[in-house]
Amino acid sequence: MDNKSRPIGVFDSGLGGLTVVKKLLEHLPNENIIYFGDTARVPYGDRSRETIVRYADGDIRFLLGHGVKAVCIACNTADSMARTEMEKRFDVPIIGVVEPAARMAAGLSENRKIGVIGTKATVKSGAYARVIRALAPEAEVTSVPCPLLCPLVEEGRFLPGDEVVESVLRDYLAPIKAAGADTLILGCTHYPLLYDVIEKLLPGVRLISSGFASTETLVKTLDRLDLRNPSKKPGSISFYVSDAPERFAENGGMFIGREITGKVEKVTI
Protein backbone atom coordinates (compact mmCIF):
# COMPACT_ATOMS: atom_id res chain seq x y z
CA MET A 1 0.00 0.00 0.00
CA ASP A 2 1.49 3.35 -0.95
CA ASN A 3 1.87 6.12 1.56
CA LYS A 4 -1.26 8.04 0.66
CA SER A 5 -3.72 5.19 0.55
CA ARG A 6 -2.79 4.03 4.05
CA PRO A 7 -5.63 4.42 6.53
CA ILE A 8 -6.20 7.11 9.12
CA GLY A 9 -6.22 5.62 12.62
CA VAL A 10 -8.84 6.89 15.05
CA PHE A 11 -9.16 5.83 18.67
CA ASP A 12 -11.33 6.54 21.65
CA SER A 13 -12.00 4.82 24.96
CA GLY A 14 -15.24 3.51 23.50
CA LEU A 15 -18.09 4.75 21.38
CA GLY A 16 -17.77 8.53 21.61
CA GLY A 17 -15.04 8.82 18.98
CA LEU A 18 -17.60 7.70 16.41
CA THR A 19 -18.99 11.26 16.46
CA VAL A 20 -15.59 12.33 15.13
CA VAL A 21 -15.66 9.57 12.52
CA LYS A 22 -19.05 10.86 11.42
CA LYS A 23 -17.41 14.18 10.56
CA LEU A 24 -14.43 12.45 8.91
CA LEU A 25 -16.77 10.52 6.65
CA GLU A 26 -18.42 13.77 5.57
CA HIS A 27 -15.21 15.69 4.91
CA LEU A 28 -12.79 12.95 3.88
CA PRO A 29 -15.04 10.41 2.15
CA ASN A 30 -12.20 8.80 0.18
CA GLU A 31 -9.97 8.05 3.14
CA ASN A 32 -9.71 4.59 4.64
CA ILE A 33 -10.29 4.55 8.38
CA ILE A 34 -9.30 2.16 11.16
CA TYR A 35 -11.23 2.79 14.37
CA PHE A 36 -10.23 1.37 17.71
CA GLY A 37 -12.55 1.62 20.74
CA ASP A 38 -10.97 0.50 24.00
CA THR A 39 -14.22 -0.91 25.36
CA ALA A 40 -12.49 -3.26 27.83
CA ARG A 41 -11.13 -0.23 29.71
CA VAL A 42 -13.72 2.47 29.02
CA PRO A 43 -14.25 5.06 30.48
CA TYR A 44 -10.98 7.01 30.61
CA GLY A 45 -12.56 10.15 32.07
CA ASP A 46 -12.06 9.35 35.76
CA ARG A 47 -8.59 7.85 35.51
CA SER A 48 -5.17 9.22 36.40
CA ARG A 49 -2.77 10.73 33.87
CA GLU A 50 -0.36 7.82 34.29
CA THR A 51 -3.02 5.25 33.43
CA ILE A 52 -4.42 7.28 30.54
CA VAL A 53 -0.91 7.62 29.08
CA ARG A 54 -0.42 3.85 29.36
CA TYR A 55 -3.75 3.15 27.66
CA ALA A 56 -3.24 5.73 24.89
CA ASP A 57 0.19 4.25 24.19
CA GLY A 58 -1.35 0.81 23.68
CA ASP A 59 -4.12 2.22 21.51
CA ILE A 60 -1.67 4.01 19.21
CA ARG A 61 0.62 0.99 18.94
CA PHE A 62 -2.38 -1.05 17.86
CA LEU A 63 -3.22 1.47 15.12
CA LEU A 64 0.40 1.71 13.98
CA GLY A 65 0.37 -2.07 13.63
CA HIS A 66 -2.26 -1.48 10.94
CA GLY A 67 0.03 0.90 9.05
CA VAL A 68 -1.89 4.12 9.66
CA LYS A 69 -0.53 7.33 8.10
CA ALA A 70 -1.94 9.58 10.84
CA VAL A 71 -3.60 9.15 14.22
CA CYS A 72 -6.66 11.00 15.40
CA ILE A 73 -7.19 10.94 19.17
CA ALA A 74 -10.97 11.11 19.16
CA CYS A 75 -11.15 11.25 22.94
CA ASN A 76 -10.81 14.52 24.81
CA THR A 77 -9.54 12.78 27.93
CA ALA A 78 -6.73 10.93 26.14
CA ASP A 79 -5.90 14.00 24.08
CA SER A 80 -5.72 16.40 27.02
CA MET A 81 -3.84 14.00 29.29
CA ALA A 82 -1.55 12.14 26.88
CA ARG A 83 -1.02 13.84 23.51
CA THR A 84 2.19 15.68 24.39
CA GLU A 85 3.72 12.44 25.61
CA MET A 86 2.42 10.49 22.58
CA GLU A 87 3.98 13.02 20.20
CA LYS A 88 7.33 12.37 21.85
CA ARG A 89 6.96 8.62 21.59
CA PHE A 90 5.61 8.18 18.06
CA ASP A 91 6.79 9.44 14.71
CA VAL A 92 3.38 9.87 13.07
CA PRO A 93 1.16 12.94 12.78
CA ILE A 94 -1.17 12.96 15.78
CA ILE A 95 -4.29 15.12 15.63
CA GLY A 96 -6.29 15.70 18.76
CA VAL A 97 -9.68 17.18 19.51
CA VAL A 98 -8.78 19.72 22.20
CA GLU A 99 -6.59 22.18 20.34
CA PRO A 100 -8.79 22.57 17.25
CA ALA A 101 -11.91 23.20 19.37
CA ALA A 102 -10.06 25.59 21.68
CA ARG A 103 -8.77 27.57 18.67
CA MET A 104 -12.21 27.73 17.16
CA ALA A 105 -13.73 28.96 20.43
CA ALA A 106 -11.01 31.57 20.92
CA GLY A 107 -11.62 32.78 17.37
CA LEU A 108 -15.41 32.93 17.60
CA SER A 109 -16.20 34.15 21.10
CA GLU A 110 -17.16 37.82 21.04
CA ASN A 111 -17.43 38.55 24.75
CA ARG A 112 -14.28 36.46 25.51
CA LYS A 113 -16.22 34.32 27.97
CA ILE A 114 -15.88 30.67 27.07
CA GLY A 115 -17.30 27.62 28.79
CA VAL A 116 -15.85 24.12 28.65
CA ILE A 117 -17.58 20.89 29.71
CA GLY A 118 -15.78 17.57 29.78
CA THR A 119 -14.77 14.59 31.90
CA LYS A 120 -13.05 15.03 35.26
CA ALA A 121 -9.66 14.18 33.73
CA THR A 122 -10.10 16.59 30.80
CA VAL A 123 -11.06 19.46 33.08
CA LYS A 124 -8.32 18.60 35.58
CA SER A 125 -5.71 18.67 32.78
CA GLY A 126 -6.51 22.34 32.11
CA ALA A 127 -5.71 21.69 28.44
CA TYR A 128 -8.60 23.71 27.00
CA ALA A 129 -7.98 26.73 29.22
CA ARG A 130 -4.27 26.61 28.34
CA VAL A 131 -4.81 26.72 24.58
CA ILE A 132 -7.53 29.36 24.80
CA ARG A 133 -5.46 31.64 27.04
CA ALA A 134 -2.43 31.29 24.78
CA LEU A 135 -4.51 32.69 21.93
CA ALA A 136 -6.71 35.07 23.91
CA PRO A 137 -5.02 35.93 27.22
CA GLU A 138 -7.96 38.09 28.25
CA ALA A 139 -10.47 35.25 27.86
CA GLU A 140 -12.37 34.00 30.90
CA VAL A 141 -12.68 30.24 30.79
CA THR A 142 -15.23 28.43 32.96
CA SER A 143 -14.62 24.68 32.99
CA VAL A 144 -17.01 22.18 34.52
CA PRO A 145 -16.42 18.43 34.94
CA CYS A 146 -19.57 16.50 33.99
CA PRO A 147 -19.00 12.86 34.99
CA LEU A 148 -22.64 11.79 34.66
CA LEU A 149 -23.10 12.83 31.03
CA CYS A 150 -21.31 9.90 29.38
CA PRO A 151 -23.26 7.25 31.30
CA LEU A 152 -26.52 9.08 30.53
CA VAL A 153 -25.74 9.36 26.81
CA GLU A 154 -24.70 5.70 26.63
CA GLU A 155 -28.08 4.80 28.15
CA GLY A 156 -29.84 6.79 25.44
CA ARG A 157 -30.86 9.61 27.79
CA PHE A 158 -29.83 12.63 25.77
CA LEU A 159 -32.98 14.09 24.30
CA PRO A 160 -34.76 17.32 25.25
CA GLY A 161 -37.66 16.53 27.53
CA ASP A 162 -35.79 13.83 29.47
CA GLU A 163 -36.17 15.24 32.97
CA VAL A 164 -33.12 13.41 34.29
CA VAL A 165 -30.64 14.62 31.71
CA GLU A 166 -32.12 18.13 31.81
CA SER A 167 -31.83 18.28 35.58
CA VAL A 168 -28.25 16.99 35.59
CA LEU A 169 -27.26 19.38 32.80
CA ARG A 170 -28.99 22.33 34.46
CA ASP A 171 -26.72 21.85 37.47
CA TYR A 172 -23.57 21.38 35.39
CA LEU A 173 -24.30 24.38 33.15
CA ALA A 174 -25.23 26.77 35.97
CA PRO A 175 -21.69 28.20 36.45
CA ILE A 176 -21.34 28.65 32.68
CA LYS A 177 -24.64 30.47 32.49
CA ALA A 178 -23.67 32.57 35.53
CA ALA A 179 -20.36 33.51 33.87
CA GLY A 180 -22.25 34.76 30.82
CA ALA A 181 -20.29 32.65 28.32
CA ASP A 182 -21.26 33.20 24.68
CA THR A 183 -19.44 30.06 23.53
CA LEU A 184 -19.38 26.55 24.98
CA ILE A 185 -16.98 23.80 24.01
CA LEU A 186 -18.52 20.32 24.14
CA GLY A 187 -15.26 18.82 25.35
CA CYS A 188 -16.11 15.14 25.11
CA THR A 189 -16.93 13.16 22.01
CA HIS A 190 -20.15 11.91 23.62
CA TYR A 191 -21.59 15.38 23.94
CA PRO A 192 -22.65 16.09 20.34
CA LEU A 193 -25.62 13.85 21.12
CA LEU A 194 -26.59 16.35 23.83
CA TYR A 195 -26.55 19.26 21.38
CA ASP A 196 -30.30 19.83 21.34
CA VAL A 197 -30.80 19.68 25.08
CA ILE A 198 -27.81 21.95 25.76
CA GLU A 199 -29.10 24.39 23.15
CA LYS A 200 -32.45 24.37 24.91
CA LEU A 201 -30.84 25.11 28.29
CA LEU A 202 -28.36 27.70 26.97
CA PRO A 203 -30.25 29.48 24.19
CA GLY A 204 -28.09 31.78 22.09
CA VAL A 205 -24.80 30.26 23.23
CA ARG A 206 -22.54 29.02 20.42
CA LEU A 207 -21.81 25.31 20.84
CA ILE A 208 -18.56 23.89 19.51
CA SER A 209 -18.26 20.14 19.03
CA SER A 210 -14.72 18.86 19.15
CA GLY A 211 -15.23 16.51 16.19
CA PHE A 212 -15.93 19.26 13.70
CA ALA A 213 -12.89 21.35 14.56
CA SER A 214 -10.69 18.28 14.66
CA THR A 215 -11.66 17.16 11.16
CA GLU A 216 -10.72 20.55 9.75
CA THR A 217 -7.28 20.26 11.32
CA LEU A 218 -6.86 16.73 10.02
CA VAL A 219 -7.68 17.84 6.47
CA LYS A 220 -5.11 20.63 6.69
CA THR A 221 -2.47 18.30 8.12
CA LEU A 222 -2.96 15.70 5.38
CA ASP A 223 -2.75 18.43 2.72
CA ARG A 224 0.36 19.95 4.24
CA LEU A 225 2.11 16.56 4.33
CA ASP A 226 0.72 15.59 0.92
CA LEU A 227 -0.91 12.52 2.43
CA ARG A 228 -4.47 12.79 1.03
CA ASN A 229 -5.70 9.61 -0.54
CA PRO A 230 -6.10 10.40 -4.28
CA SER A 231 -8.69 7.63 -4.71
CA LYS A 232 -12.11 8.70 -5.99
CA LYS A 233 -13.81 5.67 -4.45
CA PRO A 234 -15.48 5.78 -1.04
CA GLY A 235 -12.96 4.79 1.61
CA SER A 236 -13.28 1.68 3.76
CA ILE A 237 -13.82 1.67 7.49
CA SER A 238 -12.77 -1.09 9.89
CA PHE A 239 -13.83 -1.27 13.52
CA TYR A 240 -11.86 -2.90 16.32
CA VAL A 241 -12.74 -2.99 20.01
CA SER A 242 -11.18 -4.57 23.09
CA ASP A 243 -14.50 -5.91 24.42
CA ALA A 244 -18.12 -6.60 23.52
CA PRO A 245 -18.11 -6.09 19.73
CA GLU A 246 -21.86 -6.83 19.46
CA ARG A 247 -22.73 -4.03 21.85
CA PHE A 248 -20.45 -1.67 19.93
CA ALA A 249 -22.18 -2.55 16.66
CA GLU A 250 -25.58 -2.15 18.27
CA ASN A 251 -25.01 1.16 20.05
CA GLY A 252 -22.48 2.74 17.71
CA GLY A 253 -25.15 3.78 15.23
CA MET A 254 -26.44 6.62 17.37
CA PHE A 255 -22.93 8.10 17.52
CA ILE A 256 -21.86 7.66 13.90
CA GLY A 257 -25.29 8.53 12.52
CA ARG A 258 -25.75 5.42 10.46
CA GLU A 259 -26.01 1.71 11.01
CA ILE A 260 -22.76 -0.11 11.71
CA THR A 261 -22.70 -2.91 9.20
CA GLY A 262 -19.76 -5.21 8.62
CA LYS A 263 -17.65 -6.92 11.21
CA VAL A 264 -16.54 -5.32 14.46
CA GLU A 265 -13.47 -7.26 15.49
CA LYS A 266 -12.47 -7.93 19.07
CA VAL A 267 -8.77 -7.68 19.90
CA THR A 268 -6.85 -7.93 23.16
CA ILE A 269 -4.28 -5.18 23.46
Added chain:
Amino acid sequence: MDNKSRPIGVFDSGLGGLTVVKKLLEHLPNENIIYFGDTARVPYGDRSRETIVRYADGDIRFLLGHGVKAVCIACNTADSMARTEMEKRFDVPIIGVVEPAARMAAGLSENRKIGVIGTKATVKSGAYARVIRALAPEAEVTSVPCPLLCPLVEEGRFLPGDEVVESVLRDYLAPIKAAGADTLILGCTHYPLLYDVIEKLLPGVRLISSGFASTETLVKTLDRLDLRNPSKKPGSISFYVSDAPERFAENGGMFIGREITGKVEKVTI
Protein backbone atom coordinates in the same frame (compact mmCIF):
# COMPACT_ATOMS: atom_id res chain seq x y z
CA MET B 1 2.55 -16.38 59.27
CA ASP B 2 0.50 -19.40 60.32
CA ASN B 3 -2.51 -20.52 58.39
CA LYS B 4 -5.14 -18.85 60.54
CA SER B 5 -3.60 -15.42 60.84
CA ARG B 6 -3.27 -15.04 57.08
CA PRO B 7 -5.46 -12.28 55.70
CA ILE B 8 -8.80 -12.54 53.94
CA GLY B 9 -8.58 -11.15 50.40
CA VAL B 10 -11.43 -9.02 49.15
CA PHE B 11 -11.71 -7.57 45.66
CA ASP B 12 -14.07 -5.43 43.67
CA SER B 13 -13.84 -3.45 40.45
CA GLY B 14 -13.52 -0.29 42.54
CA LEU B 15 -15.09 1.21 45.62
CA GLY B 16 -18.32 -0.75 45.99
CA GLY B 17 -16.70 -3.74 47.69
CA LEU B 18 -15.97 -1.51 50.66
CA THR B 19 -19.63 -1.90 51.70
CA VAL B 20 -18.83 -5.61 52.12
CA VAL B 21 -15.66 -4.77 54.07
CA LYS B 22 -17.80 -2.62 56.35
CA LYS B 23 -19.78 -5.72 57.29
CA LEU B 24 -16.62 -7.84 57.62
CA LEU B 25 -15.16 -5.35 60.07
CA GLU B 26 -18.31 -5.61 62.18
CA HIS B 27 -18.54 -9.39 62.18
CA LEU B 28 -14.90 -10.44 61.93
CA PRO B 29 -13.05 -7.65 63.74
CA ASN B 30 -9.94 -9.76 64.42
CA GLU B 31 -9.30 -10.80 60.86
CA ASN B 32 -6.64 -9.16 58.71
CA ILE B 33 -7.95 -7.94 55.37
CA ILE B 34 -6.31 -7.19 52.04
CA TYR B 35 -8.60 -5.20 49.74
CA PHE B 36 -7.97 -4.77 46.03
CA GLY B 37 -10.00 -2.30 43.94
CA ASP B 38 -9.39 -2.56 40.20
CA THR B 39 -9.84 1.16 39.66
CA ALA B 40 -7.85 1.21 36.39
CA ARG B 41 -10.52 -1.01 34.79
CA VAL B 42 -13.68 -0.12 36.72
CA PRO B 43 -16.59 -0.57 35.99
CA TYR B 44 -17.03 -4.27 35.27
CA GLY B 45 -20.81 -4.05 34.96
CA ASP B 46 -21.02 -3.42 31.21
CA ARG B 47 -18.28 -5.82 30.12
CA SER B 48 -18.41 -9.26 28.50
CA ARG B 49 -18.04 -12.48 30.45
CA GLU B 50 -14.69 -13.19 28.78
CA THR B 51 -13.23 -9.87 29.91
CA ILE B 52 -14.68 -10.12 33.42
CA VAL B 53 -13.17 -13.61 33.79
CA ARG B 54 -9.78 -12.25 32.68
CA TYR B 55 -9.96 -9.34 35.12
CA ALA B 56 -11.17 -11.49 38.05
CA ASP B 57 -8.34 -13.93 37.38
CA GLY B 58 -5.80 -11.11 37.69
CA ASP B 59 -7.46 -9.76 40.81
CA ILE B 60 -7.37 -13.14 42.57
CA ARG B 61 -3.77 -13.80 41.55
CA PHE B 62 -2.84 -10.47 43.09
CA LEU B 63 -4.53 -11.42 46.38
CA LEU B 64 -2.99 -14.90 46.41
CA GLY B 65 0.39 -13.19 46.02
CA HIS B 66 -0.34 -11.69 49.44
CA GLY B 67 -0.95 -15.11 50.98
CA VAL B 68 -4.68 -14.80 51.60
CA LYS B 69 -6.45 -17.74 53.24
CA ALA B 70 -9.80 -17.03 51.53
CA VAL B 71 -11.08 -14.75 48.77
CA CYS B 72 -14.26 -12.71 48.94
CA ILE B 73 -15.54 -11.53 45.57
CA ALA B 74 -17.16 -8.31 46.76
CA CYS B 75 -18.48 -7.50 43.30
CA ASN B 76 -21.76 -8.94 42.06
CA THR B 77 -20.67 -8.66 38.42
CA ALA B 78 -17.43 -10.60 38.91
CA ASP B 79 -19.15 -13.12 41.15
CA SER B 80 -22.05 -13.81 38.81
CA MET B 81 -19.91 -13.94 35.66
CA ALA B 82 -16.68 -15.52 36.88
CA ARG B 83 -16.93 -17.40 40.19
CA THR B 84 -17.56 -20.87 38.74
CA GLU B 85 -14.50 -20.47 36.53
CA MET B 86 -12.40 -19.05 39.38
CA GLU B 87 -13.28 -22.00 41.63
CA LYS B 88 -11.91 -24.30 38.93
CA ARG B 89 -8.72 -22.31 38.60
CA PHE B 90 -7.80 -21.60 42.23
CA ASP B 91 -7.43 -23.85 45.24
CA VAL B 92 -8.64 -21.38 47.87
CA PRO B 93 -12.09 -20.90 49.41
CA ILE B 94 -13.91 -18.32 47.29
CA ILE B 95 -16.97 -16.62 48.78
CA GLY B 96 -19.20 -14.54 46.56
CA VAL B 97 -22.04 -12.14 47.15
CA VAL B 98 -24.71 -13.57 44.86
CA GLU B 99 -25.43 -16.96 46.38
CA PRO B 100 -25.69 -15.80 50.02
CA ALA B 101 -28.08 -12.98 49.09
CA ALA B 102 -30.14 -15.23 46.82
CA ARG B 103 -30.46 -17.84 49.62
CA MET B 104 -31.50 -15.19 52.09
CA ALA B 105 -34.13 -13.82 49.71
CA ALA B 106 -35.50 -17.30 48.93
CA GLY B 107 -35.73 -17.97 52.66
CA LEU B 108 -37.40 -14.71 53.61
CA SER B 109 -39.82 -13.91 50.79
CA GLU B 110 -43.36 -14.77 51.83
CA ASN B 111 -45.23 -14.19 48.59
CA ARG B 112 -42.42 -15.82 46.53
CA LYS B 113 -42.04 -12.69 44.41
CA ILE B 114 -38.46 -11.48 44.48
CA GLY B 115 -36.89 -8.52 42.72
CA VAL B 116 -33.22 -8.20 41.76
CA ILE B 117 -31.42 -5.05 40.70
CA GLY B 118 -27.84 -5.08 39.44
CA THR B 119 -25.50 -4.20 36.61
CA LYS B 120 -26.20 -5.26 33.04
CA ALA B 121 -23.68 -8.10 33.31
CA THR B 122 -25.08 -9.36 36.63
CA VAL B 123 -28.63 -9.42 35.31
CA LYS B 124 -27.55 -10.94 32.00
CA SER B 125 -25.76 -13.76 33.84
CA GLY B 126 -29.05 -14.88 35.38
CA ALA B 127 -27.09 -15.96 38.45
CA TYR B 128 -29.54 -14.65 41.05
CA ALA B 129 -32.58 -16.14 39.36
CA ARG B 130 -30.77 -19.49 39.02
CA VAL B 131 -29.94 -19.78 42.72
CA ILE B 132 -33.38 -18.58 43.83
CA ARG B 133 -35.21 -20.99 41.54
CA ALA B 134 -33.04 -23.91 42.65
CA LEU B 135 -34.23 -23.27 46.22
CA ALA B 136 -37.74 -22.08 45.48
CA PRO B 137 -38.83 -23.32 42.05
CA GLU B 138 -42.17 -21.56 42.37
CA ALA B 139 -40.57 -18.13 42.97
CA GLU B 140 -41.14 -15.34 40.45
CA VAL B 141 -37.94 -13.37 39.94
CA THR B 142 -38.03 -9.92 38.36
CA SER B 143 -34.53 -8.74 37.45
CA VAL B 144 -33.77 -5.21 36.27
CA PRO B 145 -30.41 -3.94 35.00
CA CYS B 146 -29.66 -0.50 36.48
CA PRO B 147 -26.58 0.86 34.69
CA LEU B 148 -26.97 4.44 35.89
CA LEU B 149 -26.97 3.68 39.61
CA CYS B 150 -23.21 3.16 40.07
CA PRO B 151 -22.26 6.44 38.35
CA LEU B 152 -24.89 8.29 40.41
CA VAL B 153 -23.71 6.78 43.69
CA GLU B 154 -20.06 7.52 42.85
CA GLU B 155 -21.06 11.15 42.29
CA GLY B 156 -22.67 11.25 45.72
CA ARG B 157 -26.21 11.30 44.37
CA PHE B 158 -27.84 8.64 46.50
CA LEU B 159 -29.92 10.44 49.11
CA PRO B 160 -33.70 10.69 49.36
CA GLY B 161 -34.84 14.02 47.95
CA ASP B 162 -32.34 13.98 45.06
CA GLU B 163 -34.76 14.34 42.18
CA VAL B 164 -32.37 12.75 39.67
CA VAL B 165 -31.68 9.55 41.56
CA GLU B 166 -35.33 9.27 42.59
CA SER B 167 -36.48 9.65 39.00
CA VAL B 168 -33.96 7.13 37.67
CA LEU B 169 -34.82 4.66 40.42
CA ARG B 170 -38.56 5.12 39.96
CA ASP B 171 -38.14 3.92 36.36
CA TYR B 172 -35.90 1.01 37.28
CA LEU B 173 -38.11 -0.13 40.14
CA ALA B 174 -41.41 0.11 38.25
CA PRO B 175 -41.40 -3.53 36.99
CA ILE B 176 -40.53 -4.75 40.49
CA LYS B 177 -43.35 -2.75 42.00
CA ALA B 178 -45.70 -3.99 39.26
CA ALA B 179 -44.72 -7.59 39.98
CA GLY B 180 -45.64 -7.10 43.65
CA ALA B 181 -42.28 -8.31 45.01
CA ASP B 182 -42.06 -8.42 48.82
CA THR B 183 -38.26 -8.78 48.74
CA LEU B 184 -35.63 -6.95 46.72
CA ILE B 185 -32.00 -7.97 46.38
CA LEU B 186 -29.63 -5.01 46.07
CA GLY B 187 -27.39 -6.94 43.68
CA CYS B 188 -24.45 -4.55 43.48
CA THR B 189 -22.11 -3.52 46.26
CA HIS B 190 -22.78 0.16 45.49
CA TYR B 191 -26.46 -0.13 46.27
CA PRO B 192 -26.41 -0.20 50.08
CA LEU B 193 -25.86 3.56 49.82
CA LEU B 194 -29.23 3.76 48.05
CA TYR B 195 -31.00 1.94 50.88
CA ASP B 196 -32.96 4.94 52.15
CA VAL B 197 -34.14 6.14 48.77
CA ILE B 198 -35.15 2.64 47.67
CA GLU B 199 -36.99 2.14 50.96
CA LYS B 200 -38.83 5.42 50.31
CA LEU B 201 -39.85 4.29 46.82
CA LEU B 202 -40.73 0.71 47.77
CA PRO B 203 -42.19 1.02 51.27
CA GLY B 204 -42.71 -2.30 53.03
CA VAL B 205 -40.45 -4.26 50.68
CA ARG B 206 -37.65 -6.20 52.41
CA LEU B 207 -34.26 -5.05 51.08
CA ILE B 208 -31.34 -7.48 51.08
CA SER B 209 -27.83 -6.12 50.73
CA SER B 210 -25.36 -8.60 49.31
CA GLY B 211 -22.62 -7.63 51.80
CA PHE B 212 -24.54 -8.74 54.85
CA ALA B 213 -25.43 -12.17 53.53
CA SER B 214 -21.92 -12.67 52.19
CA THR B 215 -20.28 -11.98 55.55
CA GLU B 216 -22.44 -14.61 57.23
CA THR B 217 -21.31 -17.18 54.65
CA LEU B 218 -17.70 -16.17 55.10
CA VAL B 219 -17.91 -16.63 58.86
CA LYS B 220 -19.42 -20.09 58.41
CA THR B 221 -16.78 -21.05 55.84
CA LEU B 222 -13.89 -19.98 58.07
CA ASP B 223 -15.39 -21.89 60.99
CA ARG B 224 -15.95 -25.00 58.92
CA LEU B 225 -12.35 -24.97 57.68
CA ASP B 226 -11.02 -23.96 61.12
CA LEU B 227 -9.46 -20.85 59.63
CA ARG B 228 -10.66 -18.16 62.06
CA ASN B 229 -7.89 -15.92 63.30
CA PRO B 230 -7.60 -16.65 67.06
CA SER B 231 -6.08 -13.21 67.73
CA LYS B 232 -7.95 -10.96 70.13
CA LYS B 233 -6.45 -7.80 68.65
CA PRO B 234 -8.24 -5.76 65.99
CA GLY B 235 -7.18 -7.00 62.56
CA SER B 236 -5.24 -4.89 60.07
CA ILE B 237 -6.56 -3.72 56.73
CA SER B 238 -4.47 -2.91 53.66
CA PHE B 239 -5.82 -1.22 50.54
CA TYR B 240 -4.47 -1.67 47.03
CA VAL B 241 -5.85 -0.18 43.83
CA SER B 242 -4.78 -0.22 40.18
CA ASP B 243 -5.32 3.53 39.69
CA ALA B 244 -5.86 6.83 41.49
CA PRO B 245 -5.17 5.87 45.14
CA GLU B 246 -5.91 9.42 46.36
CA ARG B 247 -9.41 9.34 44.91
CA PHE B 248 -10.00 5.92 46.48
CA ALA B 249 -8.92 7.22 49.89
CA GLU B 250 -11.08 10.29 49.47
CA ASN B 251 -14.28 8.61 48.25
CA GLY B 252 -13.95 5.26 50.00
CA GLY B 253 -15.15 6.63 53.32
CA MET B 254 -18.77 6.87 52.23
CA PHE B 255 -18.73 3.16 51.30
CA ILE B 256 -16.86 1.76 54.29
CA GLY B 257 -18.55 4.09 56.75
CA ARG B 258 -15.38 5.52 58.26
CA GLU B 259 -12.43 7.55 57.11
CA ILE B 260 -9.79 5.67 55.14
CA THR B 261 -6.56 6.42 56.94
CA GLY B 262 -3.24 4.82 56.16
CA LYS B 263 -1.70 4.25 52.79
CA VAL B 264 -3.63 3.16 49.72
CA GLU B 265 -1.05 1.57 47.48
CA LYS B 266 -1.17 1.68 43.70
CA VAL B 267 -0.19 -1.48 41.85
CA THR B 268 -0.19 -2.44 38.17
CA ILE B 269 -1.65 -5.88 37.63
